[in-house]
Amino acid sequence: MSDRAVPAPGTTWDQIGDIxxxxxxxxxxxxxxxxAGEPEG
Known part of the structure; x- marks a missing residue:
């Protein structure tokens, strides 16, 4: 498990949703x- 996937302490899911x-x-x-039609690669 990576710590990066965990929201910062004090961050609520509502705040994450707004962001x-x-x-x-x-x-x-x-x-x-x-x-339109961006070149791929």
Missing amino acids: WDEVREIVMEWEGAQP
Whole structure:
């Protein structure tokens, strides 16, 4: 088991959920700004 997978002490799952939602929004916006058909590799 890796300690990295464990949330920091004092971090609640609600906070993690809020952060994840923010990250998802940023990623979706970033991907939306990229040209379609990204080259693989």
